[in-house]
Amino acid sequence: MVGREGDLERLRGLLEAVADGVPRTAVIGGEAGIGKTRLLAEFTASVPPEVLVLRGQSVDLGTVAAPYAPVKDVLRSLIAEVGAEAVMNAAGPGRPALTALLPELAQGDTDAGSSAQLHEAVAVVLERFSHDRSVVAVVEDLHWIDAASLTLLRFLIRAVRRGRLLLVLTYRSDDVTRGHPVRGFLTELDRGRAVDRWELARLTKAQVRRQVKAILGGVPDPDLLARTAARSEGVPFxxxxxxGLDTCPTDDGLPDTLRDLLLARYERLEPGTQAVLRLLAAGGVRVPHELIAAVHSGAAEDLDAAIREAVFASVLVAGDDDYAFRHALVREAIHAELLPGERGRFHAAYAEALERTAGSRRVAAEISYHWMAAHVPEKAFPATLAAREEARAAFAYATAGQMGERALELWDQVAEPERVAGMNRLELLGRTSSHLRNAGENERSLALIDLALADGSPDRPLQYARALRDKAYYLGNAGRTGTVPLLEQAVALVPPGSPGELRATMLTALAGRLMIEGRAQEAIAMATDASTEAAAAGSDRYSSVAHNIAGVSMVHNGDVEGGLAELERARVLGDGDRVAGLRYRVNISDVHYLLGRYRSAVQLAESGLARARELGVERISGVILASNAVDPYYALGEWDRADALIERGLSLDPPFAFRVYLQRARMWGMLWRGDVSGAAVMFRSLAPSIASLVEAEMQTRLGIARLAAEIAIAEGDDERAWEEASVVFRAEHRSLPGYDLPLLAVAARALAGIRRSNPEAASSIDIDAAASDVRGASADLAGWPTAPVWTAFVEAELGGSAGTGLDPVLWRRARTAAAGGPVHLGPYASLRLAEAQIAAGDRVGAHESLQAAVADADSIGIGLVGDQARAVARRARVNAEPPSQPVSDPAPDAAAEPLTPREQQVLELVARGLSNREIGTELFISGKTASVHVSAILRKLGASTRTEAVFLAGAATR
Known part of the structure; x- marks a missing residue:
C-alpha cells in the first residue's frame, strides 16, 4: 500500500460522509497494475464490521459482455449476507423483475416485470438495506462491463438519494479508449455533485524504494533499486x-518485454501446473472450482496440486469456491500463449461443461463466447440465439441486440439456420432491431430495420408490416418525422379482422402519431377503428389506449365533454394494466392543465406517481408523470415545487421527448424568474438538438415557439418574437386550442411592441393585417375554457387608439380576467396597466398598479415582472414598493446615461409627433439615422414607447 495512503483515507472519508444518509460514489481509474484492486482490498478489510460490503465483478467475454454480471454478483453477495427472502421482500413490487435477473429466486412468479421495474427494484433494495447500516457496493473493472449494467449504474447514481450507500467503481484507464461506452459514462459522472473520481498515479522513486524495502524486509541494494525503479516505471505490480525474479540480479537477466515479465513466474512452474493455468486462462476472469474440475481431464489430485503450486507462487488467488489470476494482465498473457489447437479444445470444453452444469443460472452468453472462441459456428449459432433470448428476458436489451447481430453474422455459416432459429432472417432482423431500440441504440436499430425491409417479401405481408411498424416506432422515439406514412403502409398490409392484436397495435400507433401531429379529426377516426379491432382481439390494453387517444383528440377538437367521457372509458379499461393505466394518467393530467384546471391536473399527476410507485417504476414512468405537474405548479404559483420536479426529472435521464418538455419548462421558469440571459443562452444551445422533435410534434412546436417568442420580447427583439409566434398562421399549423391561445397572446404582445418602438422598421410586416389575424384566431377559439383569459390579453395588447397596447381600460379587464389563468398573468397585467396609465398621464393610478405588480411578483417569485415594474417606477419617478414603505418620489438615477445634444434635438421633434422620416428631413439626416437616435433615446430613458419617452423626459425636468 505504499503511495496509496491518501487514496485509502479518501475512501474512508467518503464512507464516513454517507453516514449522514446521503449516498456517494467513488470512481477510481488507473492503468493496469497500478493497484486498484489492492487499494479496494485494504479499504474493505479496514471497514467496521457492521458495514455491509457487496462485491461485483465485470466479466471479460470479448466484444459482448455477460449481461448484468456485476449486478448479479452484488445481489448474490447481499443474498448471502441477509437471505433471499429479505432481499425479495425489500424489492416490493419489483420482485418479478428481480426474479427475471436471478431465476434461482423464482417462487412461482409469472409476471416478468420490466426493465424499469428492475432498475427501481435494485435501487429500492440498496436504499432499504442502507437505511440502518452503511453499505459499500464495489463494482470492479468497468472497462469490461455490459451496457445493461452500465445503464443500471447510471440510474442508481442519479436515482438513489437516501441511504448510507457508498458505490465504488474501478476501471482500467488504458482500456477506456475513444468510443468506449464507459468514456461517456465517466464524462456524465464528472458533472455529478455526489461523485468523486480520481486516477491512481504511478509511484515516485522514493515510493518505489519504500515498496522494495517493505517487500524485501530491509534496505534495498542501490543498484537493485535503480533497476527496479527504471524497469517498473513506478507501476506497483x-x-x-x-x-520476484530473485535469479535475475543484473540487467542482463531481466525480461526484455512486458510479456516476458508477466510470464516469468508462470514459466518457472511445473509443466503440469502450467497446463492447468493455460486451461484456467481460457475460462475467464474468475473460474468456479466446479467448472475447472469439469473441464480438467486429469485426476482431481493433480488439479489440486497444480492450483496449490500456482497459489504459492502468487500466480493464482483462491476464493471461497473459485480461482482468479492475481492480476488480469497475467491471465491475458497466458491466454495469448495458447496454441490454436489448445484454444479450440479448451473453449469447447468450457462450453460443453457450462451446457451440462448451467442449472437455473443464465450462462448462455458465456457458452456463446466459448463456442465462438472455439470456432464452431454450428454450436455457436444456437448458443448465441439462446443468449439473445436470455438477455431479453433479463431486460439486457443491448446484449440481446449484440447477440442478435452475432447470430445474423453466423446465419450463412450454418446449415438450415431457419430451422435451428425457429424463425426466418427477416424476423431475426426485426427482433434484433427491437432490442437495440429498447437499448437506446436508435441509429443501429434503424439500420437493421432498413435491412429487414430491403429483405422483405410480398409473400410475408405480416412480417413486412411489423417491420414498417417498428421503423415508425424507432423514428418516433428519436423525435423524427415520417412515422405516419410508414404506419399507413403497415395498416394496409394487415386486413381488418386479422387474428391477434397486430392490426390493433398498428391502428393505435397511427392514431397516436396523428394526435401528436395535431391531426385531431383523423386521429379520432383512426382511434375508433383501433378500439373496434382491440375489442375484437380481446385486448383491454389496446382498447384503453385507443379510447385514450380518441379522448385527447376530441378535447383538442373542441368536444371537451365528449373527450373527457372517452378518457374515462380509457381509465376503466386500463385499470390494472401497467402500460395502459399509466398512459391514461399521463394524458388526463395534461388535458386538465390545458383546460385550465390546474389543481386537478396536479392531483391527477400525483395520483399517477403514486400508482407508478405501487408498480415499482416510481423513478422511471413516475418521472414522466411528475413532469406533468410542472406546468400546473407554475400556473398555481408553486414555482419551487415545479423547479424541484424539473431538476429531479432531468437527473434521471428521461426519454428524449420528455427531456425536451422538462427543458422547455425549465427555460420558461428561468425567464419569468428574471434570468433572461440564462434562458436565452440555454435555448440557443438546445435549439439544434430539439429541432427534429419540433418538426414531429405539434404541441412541442407550439410550446417552443411560445418560449422563443417570450425570450425575444424580453431581449427587446419584437420582430423576432413575431416571427416565432406567427407559427400559428403557417400552412402546416394545426390548431390545438390549449397551446394556441397563450401563443396568440404573445403574438399580440410582439405586434404591439413593434408598433410602439419603431413602426417604420416594420415595413416587412403588415401589422394591421397581422393584428386582425390574431384577433380572428383568438375569436375562433372562444369556446375553449381558458379563452376568456387569453382573449382579454390579446385585446389589451392590441388595444389603444394606435394599437400599441396602452389602453388602461382594456388592461383593467385583462387583470380581472387573469384570475382565471396562470398566476404570472396578474402581476404582468398590473405592470402593463401601469405603463398605459403613465402614457395617459395618470401618475397616481400608475403608482398603485406598480405597487400591485411588485408585491404580487415578489410574493410568487416572478422576477421578470418585478424587475420591469421597478424599472418603470424609476423612470416615472414613483414608488413601486409595498404600501408599508414611504411613498415619495425617488431621486433621479445617477447612473442614467445623459442624452447627447443631437438626441435632445431628436426628442423635441418626437414630442411634436414627427415620424423618423420627418425628423430626418428637419435635421438634414437620413430617416435610418433618425431611427438610430430614437432607439438610443428609448434605451437611455428606459422607455418602451415614443410617448413614454416624452413623458419621462418631461418628468425628469420638473
Whole structure:
C-alpha cells in the first residue's frame, strides 16, 4: 500500500460522509497494475464490521459482455449476507423483475416485470438495506462491463438519494479508449455533485524504494533499486514481479518485454501446473472450482496440486469456491500463449461443461463466447440465439441486440439456420432491431430495420408490416418525422379482422402519431377503428389506449365533454394494466392543465406517481408523470415545487421527448424568474438538438415557439418574437386550442411592441393585417375554457387608439380576467396597466398598479415582472414598493446615461409627433439615422414607447 495512503483515507472519508444518509460514489481509474484492486482490498478489510460490503465483478467475454454480471454478483453477495427472502421482500413490487435477473429466486412468479421495474427494484433494495447500516457496493473493472449494467449504474447514481450507500467503481484507464461506452459514462459522472473520481498515479522513486524495502524486509541494494525503479516505471505490480525474479540480479537477466515479465513466474512452474493455468486462462476472469474440475481431464489430485503450486507462487488467488489470476494482465498473457489447437479444445470444453452444469443460472452468453472462441459456428449459432433470448428476458436489451447481430453474422455459416432459429432472417432482423431500440441504440436499430425491409417479401405481408411498424416506432422515439406514412403502409398490409392484436397495435400507433401531429379529426377516426379491432382481439390494453387517444383528440377538437367521457372509458379499461393505466394518467393530467384546471391536473399527476410507485417504476414512468405537474405548479404559483420536479426529472435521464418538455419548462421558469440571459443562452444551445422533435410534434412546436417568442420580447427583439409566434398562421399549423391561445397572446404582445418602438422598421410586416389575424384566431377559439383569459390579453395588447397596447381600460379587464389563468398573468397585467396609465398621464393610478405588480411578483417569485415594474417606477419617478414603505418620489438615477445634444434635438421633434422620416428631413439626416437616435433615446430613458419617452423626459425636468 505504499503511495496509496491518501487514496485509502479518501475512501474512508467518503464512507464516513454517507453516514449522514446521503449516498456517494467513488470512481477510481488507473492503468493496469497500478493497484486498484489492492487499494479496494485494504479499504474493505479496514471497514467496521457492521458495514455491509457487496462485491461485483465485470466479466471479460470479448466484444459482448455477460449481461448484468456485476449486478448479479452484488445481489448474490447481499443474498448471502441477509437471505433471499429479505432481499425479495425489500424489492416490493419489483420482485418479478428481480426474479427475471436471478431465476434461482423464482417462487412461482409469472409476471416478468420490466426493465424499469428492475432498475427501481435494485435501487429500492440498496436504499432499504442502507437505511440502518452503511453499505459499500464495489463494482470492479468497468472497462469490461455490459451496457445493461452500465445503464443500471447510471440510474442508481442519479436515482438513489437516501441511504448510507457508498458505490465504488474501478476501471482500467488504458482500456477506456475513444468510443468506449464507459468514456461517456465517466464524462456524465464528472458533472455529478455526489461523485468523486480520481486516477491512481504511478509511484515516485522514493515510493518505489519504500515498496522494495517493505517487500524485501530491509534496505534495498542501490543498484537493485535503480533497476527496479527504471524497469517498473513506478507501476506497483511490476515492482512486485521484478523483485520476484530473485535469479535475475543484473540487467542482463531481466525480461526484455512486458510479456516476458508477466510470464516469468508462470514459466518457472511445473509443466503440469502450467497446463492447468493455460486451461484456467481460457475460462475467464474468475473460474468456479466446479467448472475447472469439469473441464480438467486429469485426476482431481493433480488439479489440486497444480492450483496449490500456482497459489504459492502468487500466480493464482483462491476464493471461497473459485480461482482468479492475481492480476488480469497475467491471465491475458497466458491466454495469448495458447496454441490454436489448445484454444479450440479448451473453449469447447468450457462450453460443453457450462451446457451440462448451467442449472437455473443464465450462462448462455458465456457458452456463446466459448463456442465462438472455439470456432464452431454450428454450436455457436444456437448458443448465441439462446443468449439473445436470455438477455431479453433479463431486460439486457443491448446484449440481446449484440447477440442478435452475432447470430445474423453466423446465419450463412450454418446449415438450415431457419430451422435451428425457429424463425426466418427477416424476423431475426426485426427482433434484433427491437432490442437495440429498447437499448437506446436508435441509429443501429434503424439500420437493421432498413435491412429487414430491403429483405422483405410480398409473400410475408405480416412480417413486412411489423417491420414498417417498428421503423415508425424507432423514428418516433428519436423525435423524427415520417412515422405516419410508414404506419399507413403497415395498416394496409394487415386486413381488418386479422387474428391477434397486430392490426390493433398498428391502428393505435397511427392514431397516436396523428394526435401528436395535431391531426385531431383523423386521429379520432383512426382511434375508433383501433378500439373496434382491440375489442375484437380481446385486448383491454389496446382498447384503453385507443379510447385514450380518441379522448385527447376530441378535447383538442373542441368536444371537451365528449373527450373527457372517452378518457374515462380509457381509465376503466386500463385499470390494472401497467402500460395502459399509466398512459391514461399521463394524458388526463395534461388535458386538465390545458383546460385550465390546474389543481386537478396536479392531483391527477400525483395520483399517477403514486400508482407508478405501487408498480415499482416510481423513478422511471413516475418521472414522466411528475413532469406533468410542472406546468400546473407554475400556473398555481408553486414555482419551487415545479423547479424541484424539473431538476429531479432531468437527473434521471428521461426519454428524449420528455427531456425536451422538462427543458422547455425549465427555460420558461428561468425567464419569468428574471434570468433572461440564462434562458436565452440555454435555448440557443438546445435549439439544434430539439429541432427534429419540433418538426414531429405539434404541441412541442407550439410550446417552443411560445418560449422563443417570450425570450425575444424580453431581449427587446419584437420582430423576432413575431416571427416565432406567427407559427400559428403557417400552412402546416394545426390548431390545438390549449397551446394556441397563450401563443396568440404573445403574438399580440410582439405586434404591439413593434408598433410602439419603431413602426417604420416594420415595413416587412403588415401589422394591421397581422393584428386582425390574431384577433380572428383568438375569436375562433372562444369556446375553449381558458379563452376568456387569453382573449382579454390579446385585446389589451392590441388595444389603444394606435394599437400599441396602452389602453388602461382594456388592461383593467385583462387583470380581472387573469384570475382565471396562470398566476404570472396578474402581476404582468398590473405592470402593463401601469405603463398605459403613465402614457395617459395618470401618475397616481400608475403608482398603485406598480405597487400591485411588485408585491404580487415578489410574493410568487416572478422576477421578470418585478424587475420591469421597478424599472418603470424609476423612470416615472414613483414608488413601486409595498404600501408599508414611504411613498415619495425617488431621486433621479445617477447612473442614467445623459442624452447627447443631437438626441435632445431628436426628442423635441418626437414630442411634436414627427415620424423618423420627418425628423430626418428637419435635421438634414437620413430617416435610418433618425431611427438610430430614437432607439438610443428609448434605451437611455428606459422607455418602451415614443410617448413614454416624452413623458419621462418631461418628468425628469420638473
Amino acid at each position: 511490476f515492482v512486485e514481479e521484478l523483485l
